[in-house]
Amino acid sequence: MFSEYDVIVVGAGHAGSEAAAAAANMGSKVLLITMNMQTIGQMSCNPAMGGIAKGQIVREIDAMGGYSGIVTDKTMIQFRMLNKSKGPAMWSPRAQNDRMQFATTWREMLEQTPNVDFYQDMVSSIIIENGKACGVVTGLGNTIRSKSVVVTSGTFLNGIIHIGEKQLGGGRVGEKAATGITEQLVAYGFDSDRLKTGTPPRVDSRSLDYSKMEEQKGDDFITGFSYLDIDRIKPDQQRSCHITYTNTNVHEILKTGFDRSPMYQGRIEGRGPRYCPSIEDKINRFAERDRHQLFVEPEGWNTVEIYVNGFSTSLPEDVQVKALRTVPGFENCKFFRPGYAIEYDYFPPTQLTNTLETKLIQNLFFAGQINGTTGYEEAACQGLMAGINAHRKSHHLEQLVLSRSEAYIGVLIDDLINKGTDEPYRMFTSRAEYRTLLRQDNADIRLTELSYNLGLAKQERLDKVLAKKKGVNEIKKIMAGFNVEADDINPYFETIQSSPIDEKQKASKIILRPNVELGNMLAYVPTLSTALAEYDTDTVEQAEIQIKYEQYIKREEELVQKMSHLENMVIPDSFNFDKLNAISNEALQKFKKIRPKTLGQASRISGVNPSDIQILMVFMGR
Structure with missing residues (x-):
């Protein structure tokens, strides 16, 4: 019934979808197996993409030729660039999306991708021969062979849903859990553990009183996520979100359900996400706070369903209803479904190499929540990298590893394989030591040419990024040679409370002043505006950032160069760590378990000291 595939992808969430697209677009024959063909690319939790650091990841995925940015742009109902009051390294795009359109668009794009086949079934085990993954066995008893396997199981491995004292087997509400893979891999020698995540109630928009909430509109200018020319919504078409707050009465009602809470009664073993806690966890951990912010987010264009962001909970349904109806604007709210917690298996990611291939079984790759991460964006970028490397492994090509100075994707994978995680991992800008280099605006400049040379990013992307780089250099030359007259610029300085100048200055010097923005400045210097008129907004912004932050960027590039000698010092696969008798026991155990590939990787392992x-360097020198 089935021919042999180059790559089998298990699971069709964000990780699985990106893995299948990447491997197929590079030329592999791919089979995407999912338990439900109707939920490909499903937004299981909030109907949004991007956010702090997550937005940078989506732009990196897009720069490399992945689909997440395109799907997001095609289905967004609101766009905001977060942290615009801070420096460009902190700017992070975020979009609200139409949940149903998002999944539909993902499926359409995958169906239009040559080399992708689909099959609906549960994968119950991996075929392992001579220490290598050679295919899968499905719940219906089908044996399907392949050269490599990517497992992206999300929250489905032995998933259990908790609502108060009720427990339901499932990987998502209304969908059954997946069984078999954990038990097989543990028997093979893998370590597994449990994690927990949660989701808030969904309510009927028609039952809410928005006059008691704060409106949160989208931006007046929509940048989007994809570097391609996508037909996006116009600013005046955007749907608004709203903000409201809990209060002490809400908190007191929630506390009445603690005696029936699965979290406080010990029925949940796994640790939940530190940075997206449940509402009961918030009022317990932050008892001094008398209110918590809630974001009221529409689920799409043509639905009245509302996602109550910030009210994730697994308390009994009657407590959820009573508490939420005490929130301003929610007094008469009608529930579509209660919030719930879900507990699932994951495999601590120190069992992976930096290509996301497992150490115990060759040609077997893990991506997404199976590695202990949380979030669509973190999952999608792992899927992209696992798909690339599964393809390259299947065709006997050198594997791809992104460094910490190249991409947030590199930071995420490096953190996972070296430090591991015992709680759901999410990305933050603070995790990236080179974040001035890893901005959302330059992901294409950093990654597109690299991806093109791998055979993933298409010619269209390369042409656009080369044109952008050329334009940026031209604008920088124009700015460096353009004299701005005092009479032209001083009225602008007055509007931003900046001291006037007495004689003309170069435009590149003026742009270095605090609060000076090139777009606003051009309105006062029409001759400069004319000189830059042929360049698009993206190119002008990139040139402005490079001019403004040149010294910071150079300093960080020098730091990367200083650290590169450690990254380039390769530890031989045959190196015997047992001979390092002078190091700490913890370091020795970590070295033997993780088997770092370079001194740089070794230096970032948790518990390893300088x-x-x-x-280690001394012994390597010997």
Whole structure:
């Protein structure tokens, strides 16, 4: 019935969808297996993409030729660029999306991708021969062979849903859990553990009183996520979100359900996400706070369903209803479904190499929540990298590893494989030591040419990024040679409370002043505006950022160069760590377990000290 595939992808969430698209677009014959063909690319939790650091990841995925940015742009109902009051390294795009359109668009794009086949079934085990993954066995008993396998199981491995004292087997509400893979891999020698995540109630928009809430509109200018020319919504077409707050009465009602809470009664073993806690966890951990912010987010264009962001909970349904109806604007709210917690299996990611291939079984790759992460964006970028490397492994090509100075994707994978995680991992800008280099505006400049050379990013993307780089250099030359007259610019300085000048200055010097924005400045210097008129907004913004932050960027590039010697010092696969008798026991155990590939990787392992690295360097020198 089935021919042999180059890559089998297990699961069709964000990780699985990106993995299938990447491998297929590079030329592999791919089979995407999912338990439900109707939920490909499903937004299981909030109907949004991007946010702090997550937005940078989506732009990196797009720059490399992935689909997440395109799907997001095609289905957004609102766009906001977060942190615009801070420097460009902190700017993070975020979009509200139409949940149903998002999944439909993902499926359409995958169906239009040559080399992708689909099959609906549960995968019950991996075929392992001579230490290599060679295919899968499905719940219906089908044996399907392949050269590599990517497992992206999300929350489905032995998933259990908790609502108060009720427990239901499932990977998502209304969908059954997946069984078999955990038990097989644990028997093979893998370590597995449990994690927990949660989701809030969904309510009927028609039952809410928005006059008691704050309106949150989208931006007046929509940048989007994809570097391609996508037909996006216009600013005046956007749907608004709203903000409201809990209060002490809400908190007191929630506390009445703690004696029936699965979290406080010990029925949930796994740890939940630190940075997206349940509402009961918030009022317990932050008892001094008398209110918490809630975001009232529409689920799409043509639905009245509302996602209550910030009210994630697994308390009994009657407590959820009573508490939420005490929130301003929700006094008469009608529930579509209650919030719930879900507990699932994951495999601590220190069991992976930096290509996301498992150490115990060759040609077997893990991506997404199976590695302990949380979030669509974190899952999608792992899927992209696993798909690329599964393809390259299947065709005996060198594997791809992005460094911490190249991409947030590199930071995420490096963190996972070296430090592991015992709680759902999410990305933050603070995790990236080179975040001035890893901005959302330059992901194409950083990654598109690399991806094109791998055979993933298409010619259209390369042409656009080369044109952008050329335009940026031209604008920088124009700015460096353009004299701005005092009479022209001083009225602008007055509007931003900046001191006037007495004589003309170069435009590149003026742009270095605090609060000066090139777009606003051009309105006062029409000759400069004319000189830059042929360049698009994206190119002008990129040139402005490079001019403004040149010294910071150079400093960070120098730091990368200083650290690169450690990254380039390869530890041989045959190196015997047992001979490092002068290092700490913890470092020795971590080295033997993780088997770092370079001194740089070794230096980032949790529990390893600088003295341990110095000793390792001495022995390597011998």
